[in-house]
Amino acid sequence: MTTPVLSIRNLSVEIPTRQGIVKPVDGVSYDVGKGEILGVVGESGAGKSMAGNAVIGLLNAPAHISGGEIWLNGRRIDPLKGEDMRRLRGKEIGMIFQDPLTSLNPLLTIGDQLTETMLTHLPISRKEARERAIAALEEVGIPGAAERIDSYPHEFSGGMRQRVVIALALCAEPSLVIADEPTTALDVSVQAQIISLLKRLCHERGTAVMLITHDMGVIAEAADRVAVMYAGRLAELGTVRDVLTVPQHPYTHGLMASTPLASQGRKRLHQIPGAMPRLHHMPDGCAFHPRCPHARDKCRAAPLPPVANERAACWFPMLPEEVQ
Amino acid sequence: MTTEVKDKGRWQRFLESDFFYAFKRSPVALVSFAVVCLLVLSAVFAPLIAPTNPFDPASLNLMDGFTPPLEPNAFTGNTFLLGTDDQGRDVFSTILYGMRVSLFVGVAAVLFAMVLGIVLGLVSGYFGGWTETIIMRVADVQLTFPSILVAMLIFGVAKGFTPVEYRDQMAIWVLILAIGLSDWVQFARVVRGATLVEKNKEYVAAARMIGRSPWAIMIKHILPNALSPVLVIATISLALAIIAEATLSFLGVGAPPTQPSLGTLIRIGQGFLFSGEWWILFFPACTLLALALSVNLLGDWLRDALNPRLR
Amino acid sequence: MLAFVIRRIGQSLLVLLIVGLVAFSMFRFVGDPIDNMLGQERTIEDVERLRAQLGLDQPFPIQYFKFLEGAAQGNFGVSYRQGRPVAEILLERAPATLELAAVSGVLAILAGIALGVFTAIRRNGPTAHTIMAASLIGVSLPTFLIGILLIYLFSVELGWLPSFGRGETVQLGSWWTTGFLTESGWKALILPAITLGLYQMTLIMRLVRSEMLEVLRQDYIRFARARGLRSRVVNFRHALKNTMVPVVTVIGLQLGAIIAFAIITETVFQWPGVGLLFINAIQFVDIPVMAAYLMLISVMFVGINLIVDILYVFIDPRLRVDRNGGH
Numbered sequence: 001m002t003t004p005v006l007s008i009r010n011l012s013v014e015i016p017t018r019q020g021i022v023k024p025v026d027g028v029s030y031d032v033g034k035g036e037i038l039g040v041v042g043e044s045g046a047g048k049s050m051a052g053n054a055v056i057g058l059l060n061a062p063a064h065i066s067g068g069e070i071w072l073n074g075r076r077i078d079p080l081k082g083e084d085m086r087r088l089r090g091k092e093i094g095m096i097f098q099d100p101l102t103s104l105n106p107l108l109t110i111g112d113q114l115t116e117t118m119l120t121h122l123p124i125s126r127k128e129a130r131e132r133a134i135a136a137l138e139e140v141g142i143p144g145a146a147e148r149i150d151s152y153p154h155e156f157s158g159g160m161r162q163r164v165v166i167a168l169a170l171c172a173e174p175s176l177v178i179a180d181e182p183t184t185a186l187d188v189s190v191q192a193q194i195i196s197l198l199k200r201l202c203h204e205r206g207t208a209v210m211l212i213t214h215d216m217g218v219i220a221e222a223a224d225r226v227a228v229m230y231a232g233r234l235a236e237l238g239t240v241r242d243v244l245t246v247p248q249h250p251y252t253h254g255l256m257a258s259t260p261l262a263s264q265g266r267k268r269l270h271q272i273p274g275a276m277p278r279l280h281h282m283p284d285g286c287a288f289h290p291r292c293p294h295a296r297d298k299c300r301a302a303p304l305p306p307v308a309n310e311r312a313a314c315w316f317p318m319l320p321e322e323v324q
Numbered sequence: 325m326t327t328e329v330k331d332k333g334r335w336q337r338f339l340e341s342d343f344f345y346a347f348k349r350s351p352v353a354l355v356s357f358a359v360v361c362l363l364v365l366s367a368v369f370a371p372l373i374a375p376t377n378p379f380d381p382a383s384l385n386l387m388d389g390f391t392p393p394l395e396p397n398a399f400t401g402n403t404f405l406l407g408t409d410d411q412g413r414d415v416f417s418t419i420l421y422g423m424r425v426s427l428f429v430g431v432a433a434v435l436f437a438m439v440l441g442i443v444l445g446l447v448s449g450y451f452g453g454w455t456e457t458i459i460m461r462v463a464d465v466q467l468t469f470p471s472i473l474v475a476m477l478i479f480g481v482a483k484g485f486t487p488v489e490y491r492d493q494m495a496i497w498v499l500i501l502a503i504g505l506s507d508w509v510q511f512a513r514v515v516r517g518a519t520l521v522e523k524n525k526e527y528v529a530a531a532r533m534i535g536r537s538p539w540a541i542m543i544k545h546i547l548p549n550a551l552s553p554v555l556v557i558a559t560i561s562l563a564l565a566i567i568a569e570a571t572l573s574f575l576g577v578g579a580p581p582t583q584p585s586l587g588t589l590i591r592i593g594q595g596f597l598f599s600g601e602w603w604i605l606f607f608p609a610c611t612l613l614a615l616a617l618s619v620n621l622l623g624d625w626l627r628d629a630l631n632p633r634l635r
Numbered sequence: 636m637l638a639f640v641i642r643r644i645g646q647s648l649l650v651l652l653i654v655g656l657v658a659f660s661m662f663r664f665v666g667d668p669i670d671n672m673l674g675q676e677r678t679i680e681d682v683e684r685l686r687a688q689l690g691l692d693q694p695f696p697i698q699y700f701k702f703l704e705g706a707a708q709g710n711f712g713v714s715y716r717q718g719r720p721v722a723e724i725l726l727e728r729a730p731a732t733l734e735l736a737a738v739s740g741v742l743a744i745l746a747g748i749a750l751g752v753f754t755a756i757r758r759n760g761p762t763a764h765t766i767m768a769a770s771l772i773g774v775s776l777p778t779f780l781i782g783i784l785l786i787y788l789f790s791v792e793l794g795w796l797p798s799f800g801r802g803e804t805v806q807l808g809s810w811w812t813t814g815f816l817t818e819s820g821w822k823a824l825i826l827p828a829i830t831l832g833l834y835q836m837t838l839i840m841r842l843v844r845s846e847m848l849e850v851l852r853q854d855y856i857r858f859a860r861a862r863g864l865r866s867r868v869v870n871f872r873h874a875l876k877n878t879m880v881p882v883v884t885v886i887g888l889q890l891g892a893i894i895a896f897a898i899i900t901e902t903v904f905q906w907p908g909v910g911l912l913f914i915n916a917i918q919f920v921d922i923p924v925m926a927a928y929l930m931l932i933s934v935m936f937v938g939i940n941l942i943v944d945i946l947y948v949f950i951d952p953r954l955r956v957d958r959n960g961g962h
Binding site: 465468469470472473476477479480481483484485563567570571574575576577590594597598602605609612613616617620621624 | 650653654661665771772774775776777778779780783786787791798891892895896898899902903913914916917918920922925929932933936937940
Binding site for chain 1: 854858861862863865
């Protein structure tokens with residue numbers, strides 16, 4: 001098997017707080033292969049964005065990586081600091097943020113922002129950079145790219161701005177893109193366009209994508225494999241078809257049942273009772289047991305089963321016949 | 325419920341409040357509060373504390389002039405804590421009396437600005453229309469200019485109106501008028517803002533319906549909502565007013581030498597900077613600095629504690 | 636854009652008219668100009684003649700209009716104290732104040748922005764903490780005390796720099812005298828310029844720091860970092876430029892304040908500028924000089940405010956469109 005583009009092994013992130021150390025990411029492992037889209041899904045606070053920030057080295061102090069390894073194209077990157085990490089950002093790892101209205105600098109034209117990124121990472125002239133910037137804008141579907149390159153961000157609509165953000169993230173041709181809720185702030189009608197654009201570009205270029213979202217619909221549409229996170233830990237990992245059709249972890253099952261799907265008609269949506277535990281008060285054993293309909297004594301006492309790169313982190317995975 | 329119980333309850337509530345807790349926990353607030361208290365008390369009780377009354381010509385001896393601090397005078401053998409000036413006045417006593425003038429002018433000017441600002445703010449917010457336009461326009465124009473300049477101008481004009489023989493006597497009151505008039509805008513803006521918010525609330529409409537007069541509504545119902553920002557602005561204004569007074573007096577357009585404030589004392593002391601009598605300048609300057617700095621720090625702290633949004 | 640500029644100019648003119656009214660009222664009602672000009676020995680005819688000559692027999696609005704007309708042409712009357720035309724005295728004194736204000740302004744802006752950026756980027760470093768603590772004292776320190784302190788250190792104790800005056804000046808053209816061309820002129824300028832600039836520098840520094848901290852929290856700064864831009868580029872090209880939008884307004888106001896605060900510095904250092912002239916005018920109730928100074932400084936303030944507003948539009952492209960879109 002070829003080396004995956006991104007490989008996270010047993011990654012933990014810690015934040016020291018007044019009430020003690022909390023672990024927003026706790027022993028997470030997954031791989032993303034070339035041209036593959038890995039959906040990382042979970043509720044807000046599940047640690048999915050934090051893991052993405054750890055990969056690109058943008059954790060806000062005092063949060064820091066406290067354990068595990070991050071490998072990018074066969075090179076270990078988690079110990080990198082300062083300038084070494086900076087050279088990687090943009091060039092090897094691109095990142096797309098949630099809100100296109102706030103992620104572009106309002107005082108610089110989009111052309112300025114594109115060319116400065118390329119000139120930072122690529123050995124090209126200013127003129128070439130401008131040509132490539134126009135090409136990049138065309139590629140993400142900005143009509144009249146040659147004229148609009150000198151426009152300011154506020155002159156674009158939200159959807160168009162997210163296209164610009166994608167062009168920015170991809171302009172130095174990184175091998176990995178972390179897309180952190182790329183469609184959450186957009187109109188529903190635009191969401192699908194952005195997702196299919198992202199999907200197309202990455203498949204064409206063979207870019208690996210870590211697609212962070214809380215939206216199961218986005219996962220179903222775009223991802224090849226999916227990692228379900230709960231309270232900083234990996235709950236389930238597998239191909240989209242497996243996880244979505246036959247979830248093994250009760251949490252994934254609950255998440256699926258609470259997602260509105262057009263095909264289900266007007267059926268009443270399922271709710272997972274309770275709320276995700278706060279990081280200061282993590283329960284013993286499996287973090288999900290207080291909300292799990294199938295919890296038994298073992299779940300309450302014993303620590304989690306070891307998570308391999310396969311399926312559910314659960315003592316009693318659900319069987320296909322339990323899942324309707 | 326008797327008033328006594330109510331008062332005790334209030335005091336108790338204050339001691340248990342977040343505000344008092346934050347105060348106890350902040351060394352900056354505690355120290356500046358202590359310094360302010362010390363300075364204010366020594367200014368108030370200056371006649372009791374001061375060894376001499378520096379403005380009683382009978383108690384002065386020109387032979388005592390230019391005595392350095394804590395050294396006996398060559399002619400008279402008298403010793404003075406902080407030395408004496410050219411006239412033989414005890415510097416420690418002049419500082420105590422000077423601080424009285426500085427604090428009096430500062431506090432009076434801020435009170436004047438506060439009352440004026442509150443009234444104009446309430447009126448313009450409550451009545452709106454032309455009154456509001458005119459008041460806020462004047463405020464805007466005045467804000468274009470630094471308040472110290474406005475104070476100087478008002479001082480100059482008022483001086484022009486005062487007959488020559490009364491100018492020294494009136495100087496303190498003119499100073500209060502000038503600093504107060506230069507500083508009302510901030511108060512007016514805050515109070516007007518609060519008034520605009522409150523006047524449309526139901527309880528104000530209810531009060532109006534039962535026939536309460538506009539002034540009763542403004543003072544009893546609307547004003548209390550603006551009190552904490554007004555208090556913060558007043559404290560910060562006090563530091564600014566003390567500095568403004570000192571500056572004007574230092575420039576020779578404030579408190580006269582017959583009734584010197586700290587600024588006047590510094591003006592007098594500056595003349596002896598080159599001849600080596602440093603103490604005549606040094607001690608008044610330090611006192612002014614301590615006063616301005618501690619009031620300023622207290623105001624800063626108060627602003628953060630009462631209303632973080634004002635930052 | 637054009638409509639915006641025209642509207643702002645209109646507002647500025649209104650402010651000037653109000654200030655003109657204040658200045659005129661001072662001139663007209665504070666003391667009796669006739670008394671001031673003629674002194675004790677006078678005849679009824681003298682009074683009548685002067686009254687007609689000054690136009691004091693005409694209705695108030697006409698007098699006001701004439702006053703404005705005169706002021707616009709630089710005619711501010713005659714100083715009660717010096718007996719010379721006020722315009723002449725002001726013109727003679729203006730270069731000293733303008734040179735002092737210019738040097739302090741440049742000093743305050745450059746040092747203020749540099750220190751503000753530094754304390755924002757290194758906000759947890761010991762140097763930044765020290766600078767911030769010192770700045771708090773700087774804000775509470777009255778300007779004249781700073782001046783006296785500097786005189787004591789550098790003139791009295793060390794004897795390096797002069798404590799008063801402008802040093803040697805050189806005549807440039809018909810009326811401008813400059814201290815920039817002689818060594819003693821520069822030496823004399825150092826202490827007053829620092830005294831005058833320090834307070835404004837502190838204000839600019841604190842403002843730049845807090846705005847910069849705010850901007851550094853924004854998404855587009857995270858995104859700029861995520862694209863691997865060098866931290867110098869992120870801090871200066873991206874963050875500082877966004878910081879400048881609010882900072883420019885305050886800097887504009889501070890420039891006006893520098894000219895006003897020059898009064899204090901000029902008094903401490905006996906600097907022969909218009910500020911010292913103004914203070915003397917107040918001491919001696921020389922109304923024409925006061926009125927003229929007021930008019931002059933208002934024109935400067937209003938002019939600076941106008942420039943700042945227009946500058947705004949150039950810094951922030953969003954305003955360009957919004958204002959265009961409005962019309």
